[in-house]
Amino acid sequence: MPDDYRERLFGFLRSRAVGQPGELLVEDPAPRPSTAPGAGDDLAERFCSELSAVGGEAVNLGAVEDPAAELGNWLKGLGLASAAMDSDPAWELLALPVRELLSSAGLAVDSVDSSVNPQELAGYDLGVTLADAAIAETGTIAQCARPFRPRAISLVPRCHLVLVPSDRLLGGMEDFFEGIDEGACWATGDADFDSYFTWITGPSRTADIEKTLTIGVHGPERIGVFLLGEGASDG
Amino acid sequence: MRPRSDQFHELSSRALEDDSLREALKRASSSFHAAKTDAVDSMPDWEELRQRGHDRKNRAIENLPEALETFEKNFRSRGGEVHYCEDGASARDRILSIIRSSGGSSVTKSKSMVTEEIALNDHLEAAGLSVLEGDLGEYIIQLAGEHPSHIIAPAIHKSREEVAQLFHDHLGSDPDADIPELTRVARKTLREAFLEADIGISGANFVIAETGTIVLVENEGNIRMSTTVPRVHIAVVGIEKVLPRRSDLATLLRLLCRSATGQRVTSYISFISAPRTGVEGDGPEKLHVVFLDAGRSRLWADPTQREALNCIRCGACLNFCPVYESVGGHSYGWVYPGPIGSVITPHYIGIEKASQLPQASSLCGRCGEVCPMKIPLPDMLLGLRAKAVEAGSAGFVEKLSMRSFSLLARSPRLWRLLLAFGRPFYRLVVRAGLAAVLGGAARRWSRSRSLPLPGRSGFRRWWRENAEKGGE
Numbered sequence: 137m138p139d140d141y142r143e144r145l146f147g148f149l150r151s152r153a154v155g156q157p158g159e160l161l162v163e164d165p166a167p168r169p170s171t172a173p174g175a176g177d178d179l180a181e182r183f184c185s186e187l188s189a190v191g192g193e194a195v196n197l198g199a200v201e202d203p204a205a206e207l208g209n210w211l212k213g214l215g216l217a218s219a220a221m222d223s224d225p226a227w228e229l230l231a232l233p234v235r236e237l238l239s240s241a242g243l244a245v246d247s248v249d250s251s252v253n254p255q256e257l258a259g260y261d262l263g264v265t266l267a268d269a270a271i272a273e274t275g276t277i278a279q280c281a282r283p284f285r286p287r288a289i290s291l292v293p294r295c296h297l298v299l300v301p302s303d304r305l306l307g308g309m310e311d312f313f314e315g316i317d318e319g320a321c322w323a324t325g326d327a328d329f330d331s332y333f334t335w336i337t338g339p340s341r342t343a344d345i346e347k348t349l350t351i352g353v354h355g356p357e358r359i360g361v362f363l364l365g366e367g368a369s370d371g
Numbered sequence: 372m373r374p375r376s377d378q379f380h381e382l383s384s385r386a387l388e389d390d391s392l393r394e395a396l397k398r399a400s401s402s403f404h405a406a407k408t409d410a411v412d413s414m415p416d417w418e419e420l421r422q423r424g425h426d427r428k429n430r431a432i433e434n435l436p437e438a439l440e441t442f443e444k445n446f447r448s449r450g451g452e453v454h455y456c457e458d459g460a461s462a463r464d465r466i467l468s469i470i471r472s473s474g475g476s477s478v479t480k481s482k483s484m485v486t487e488e489i490a491l492n493d494h495l496e497a498a499g500l501s502v503l504e505g506d507l508g509e510y511i512i513q514l515a516g517e518h519p520s521h522i523i524a525p526a527i528h529k530s531r532e533e534v535a536q537l538f539h540d541h542l543g544s545d546p547d548a549d550i551p552e553l554t555r556v557a558r559k560t561l562r563e564a565f566l567e568a569d570i571g572i573s574g575a576n577f578v579i580a581e582t583g584t585i586v587l588v589e590n591e592g593n594i595r596m597s598t599t600v601p602r603v604h605i606a607v608v609g610i611e612k613v614l615p616r617r618s619d620l621a622t623l624l625r626l627l628c629r630s631a632t633g634q635r636v637t638s639y640i641s642f643i644s645a646p647r648t649g650v651e652g653d654g655p656e657k658l659h660v661v662f663l664d665a666g667r668s669r670l671w672a673d674p675t676q677r678e679a680l681n682c683i684r685c686g687a688c689l690n691f692c693p694v695y696e697s698v699g700g701h702s703y704g705w706v707y708p709g710p711i712g713s714v715i716t717p718h719y720i721g722i723e724k725a726s727q728l729p730q731a732s733s734l735c736g737r738c739g740e741v742c743p744m745k746i747p748l749p750d751m752l753l754g755l756r757a758k759a760v761e762a763g764s765a766g767f768v769e770k771l772s773m774r775s776f777s778l779l780a781r782s783p784r785l786w787r788l789l790l791a792f793g794r795p796f797y798r799l800v801v802r803a804g805l806a807a808v809l810g811g812a813a814r815r816w817s818r819s820r821s822l823p824l825p826g827r828s829g830f831r832r833w834w835r836e837n838a839e840k841g842g843e
Contacts, residue, residue, distance in 0.1 A: 145664060148668055149668060149671070152672050160434040160441065161580070254653055282650075287654050313621055329642075331644055337635075342554060345554070352554075354592035355591070
């Protein structure tokens with residue numbers, strides 16, 4: 137079908153243009169609002185308090201004595217049977233034995249990569265991933281298009297476990313967008329933020345019936361985010 | 372959706388007599404008020420944020436042709452397709468032809484006011500496709516065969532009991548189910564549909580010119596379902612939704628989420644610039660943006676009303692509007708209710724079909740104060756009233772009384788004369804009841820209003836006697 141309306145629309149809009157040519161994309165750095173974390177703020181603490189406030193579960197493993205026991209206990213508490221873990225090569229770099237902890241918590245663990253489809257993923261109780269970035273201001277984790285991680289792994293299993301390497305924990309939203317624009321270390325390599333990414337902040341929720349908050353409608357009903365301390369990964 | 376905005380008086384009168392509707396509206400508005408007030412109070416620089424949001428959005432609107440073209444170029448460069456449609460009919464046809472050429476038969480949809488505007492569901496169903504709304508509120512409305520009554524909470528007019536009965540009738544669930552149980556029932560039914568769907572249709576909260584990105588804001592996860600599982604994702608987008616740069620989102624998302632639900636951010640925000648990449652196993656293989664004009668370019672060309680296109684559909688002006696709170700969304704007779712609906716509907720469906728809407732306001736000014744984009748809604752409503760009169764909406768009596776008032780107000784001598792003789796008569800009328808004296812139209816007017824009894828002497832006299840004393 138020919139797109140004849142495009143020409144007419146642009147013709148009309150151009151005939152009445154009001155802006156200045158070239159001003160559309162002129163840089164206009166956003167000032168940080170006072171609610172965004174500033175220099176000297178404890179980002180891990182802020183992240184955990186923001187995520188907890190919206191019903192997510194957040195733990196700063198950098199501040200606990202035995203990170204493996206902490207994560208292991210959380211996993212046991214879920215009482216779930218199966219887990220799908222993405223094939224992020226960074227798992228191998230972590231000091232924390234995540235796969236073993238999943239198994240000892242009684243979960244049957246399958247490594248999944250991009251070939252798994254959402255229908256298959258829906259059969260798992262828990263999705264296990266690493267965050268590509270996290271935003272302390274809002275308790276948000278960000279994940280982009282990756283060859284080893286299906287988009288649906290954070291969506292269709294009933295629960296979601298996310299680990300955040302310490303160098304990926306950012307302050308405010310501006311730090312996130314500027315990081316992508318400027319090619320920060322977490323936004324390069326095969327981390328493809330230019331094709332697709334998603335922000336996840338707490339569990340799936342709705343208030344569509346009588347404005348009553350209900351957790352876990354289409355997405356996971358529980359999300360646990362564990363911040364890794366410095367030295368917990370090689371980068 | 373066939374507009375019935377010319378029936379605002381009838382629809383709102385009926386709504387005012389519906390006690391369960393009024394209770395639902397009251398419950399919703401107090402919950403919305405509390406959430407938004409909290410979210411704004413915890414943001415000391417809210418005013419600076421509003422100004423910046425206004426400026427950034429305005430930058431895109433003022434440069435609309437360049438913004439759309441830049442989006443299109445960047446979106447196409449990553450494999451997406453862009454379509455432009457003049458009106459609802461051409462958009463419906465275009466969407467159907469995209470679906471036909473992909474060979475799909477089942478559609479899941481996420482909440483989108485634009486697709487309501489073009490009555491997409493009816494069209495697709497008539498063509499033999501199965502269409503399921505994924506948002507819980509929209510799903511309720513779809514089962515009930517109704518239309519949304521609020522921009523962000525479509526089923527706000529329904530009680531828990533009504534939803535339980537509806538689910539019982541259609542899905543066989545417990546007729547006394549509580550809200551968590553109803554949510555589980557919907558999750559289970561919709562989950563099956565999501566995993567089978569061929570086509571996902573969404574709207575867009577923003578599209579970004581600089582990066583060619585569709586931005587979708589939600590809490591449930593239904594949008595992620597519709598844009599992740601199906602082979603084809605079609606986003607239906609008003610041409611005004613464009614923002615200049617990706618970094619503008621820090622400001623716009625703060626404004627939208629806090630104003631809509633009082634959240635810092637919603638549970639999920641998707642930023643989609645491309646179909647699945649070669650190395651990915653899920654995500655849509657085909658990605659389309661269908662831009663809809665349908666009256667927007669006409670509105671854009673009117674400099675006194677253009678800023679209405681800055682609206683980010685947060686619903687705050689509805690939640691704080693005393694008229695909306697009393698009559699609900701369906702009274703407005705079309706897709707967009709509340710103050711913003713009263714402003715844009717006349718442009719989209721024609722002022723002659725919506726001349727009552729700009730009157731559906733007490734001009735209290737709340738909508739303008741709570742609008743995160745600083746849209747001067749009260750001024751626009753006044754401007755539209757003037758346009759409606761030009762278009763011949765005012766009757767003989769209204770014109771005559773306005774002319775007389777205008778004459779009196781411009782002549783101090785006449786004004787004083789009328790006050791001197793009019794005051795005793797007016798007191799008499801109020802005492803006796805307006806309807807008893809005047810009858811007819813006055814009876815209708817006075818049924819829900821009472822006139823205050825004026826004092827024995829007027830302000831002018833009080834001023835003469837007291838001005839000398841100064842400031843006491």
